[in-house]
Amino acid sequence: MSTKENSFKKSSLMNILWDIQKKRRCISRDDMTKISKAFNISRIELEGVISFYHFYHLKHAGKYTIYLNNSIISKYKDFYRVKKAFEKEIGIKTGHVTKDGLFGLFETSCIGLSDQETSALINFNAFTNLTPEKVKTLISKLRQGESLESLSNFPENNIQYTPEENKTVFFKPYHQGNALKKIIGIEPDSVIDLIKASKLSGRGGAFFPTGLKWQFCRDNKSDQKYIICNADEGEPGTFKDRVLMNEHPGLLIEGMTIAGYAVGATEGTIYLRAEYFYLKNKLEKTIKKFLEKGLLGKNILGIEGFDFNLNIHMGAGAYVCGEETALIASMEGKRGEPTTKEFFPVEKGYLGKPTVVNNVETLCAAARILEMGLDNYLAIGTKATPGTKLMSVSGDCNKPGIYEIEWGMKLKYFLDLIEAKDPHFILFNGFSGECLSSQDFDREISGENLLAEHIQFQLNDPIEYARKMSAVGLRSGGAFMIFDKTRDLLPILKNITDFFVAESCGICVPCRTGNFLLNKKLHKIKLCHADKNDLEEIKEWCSIIKQSSRCGLGKTSTNCLLTAMLKFPEEFNKCLLAESDINQAFNLEKAVDNYDKIINEIETTYE
């Protein structure tokens, strides 16, 4: 047998890297030599994969590896004091490991716990609502040898609101197998027709019609097809999938199995973000129970030939892997870089086979639609967006947490529900969504009257923009970060560009360089060194980034900045240099004119 045939499947690479890192707290040079031989890949390729993900370490990261969440919401809670407390108790600065190798202290971006900040992960166990006092006790107990698991606090589900029971889709009691049993006697094509008729669309934020996606996959003939659940919930401020998986893991499994039945797939994978490692055990136990009850595996529900198996693939910290082609590349053991859309995953996806990638909420909704029946589902929500939506609420309000609301609720009523305190601006749909102001409070949360030019039109005419937008629904992937009048907009926008600079995979120039330049411009504005031309340049660059980036990360990275400039021009203008501060007499060309002459003379002399 050749070496190639002997080698491990690359799709198992990431899980193996995790196993090694868990044992040794890093992936050493020796490990890399062995892995590259076992997988028959070069060291350079392997290093490329390892270095792509935030959570793989080439150096020892401490027996206890602490990742403190530095998201905006965390910073507005107790981040700075908690960070100081960790540094003091452990005796090192952030980004280092103690000499005895006991503790490693690092920062990381949003870990999906925005409703329970300040939070941290220690060896991927969650610690929420941290205070300096809690940190002191925690470190002391770890030093005394208490187990990490006994000290960690499993995150609260924190479900704050659901509609009355006949209008609830997600957070009503779950009964194992109820949704799945509905497919008995229904042909796969009819399941797809049902999902199409429900108008269910991708709840991760892209809103592609789910039934159509399933149809495309079904129409592609292949010996193997895959269903992938995108549980890489990385959008800052979003945590509804965490709660859904914790509350109803079985509902997700049923949704995936129904999707498998509809498109003809026999294999499914949950791509779980590393930040949610603590959910893995629960998901695995639920899968086991399904297998025992004949609700997964071979001839499910006694239907001859209805086979479906499930496994879990752990991410390793890369926001861009929420993009479906990047996620597939990651599952194949590669760097999680988005591909050009020569083929869609439903044509050639995971391992080159037709693949459906759906978000957790989408798959759970599909299961509920079968369970509750189409008419009951269509009776909830609005015409364009039937059903309910899960919202992850964090920031300046009395009731952060998870809300299941009927599509169509006006924003101002939602603000009442969450008990928003003196709302100033909202990041709606996370860092890749819109910045909302009081102009938007009359808009409804729905997919009604959407405009193709949603974000960019009428940038120079705020009044016309507000008039048009008042009739346009607000569709959200689920993040709702609210800020009151004590918060400054500019540092938050700067934080957003910091995030995109760090998370851009770097493969295309507009996204990589554009976000870097925007970051520098915002810094300049913050220092009050900018003038009107800088604002014009920002708009131009935003437009270039939006139009020419390869994937959704780049295309949406400037949405918040653009809408903030439109709705809060005074926040920018107050930082600009006054005309009188600019030396109008200074002319760069004239200033260097003399040097040009000297250089010309020198060149002529030596010709």
Ligand code: SF4
């Ligand atoms: Fe990578 Fe950004 Fe290009 Fe997407 S847009 S492929 S994240 S560089």
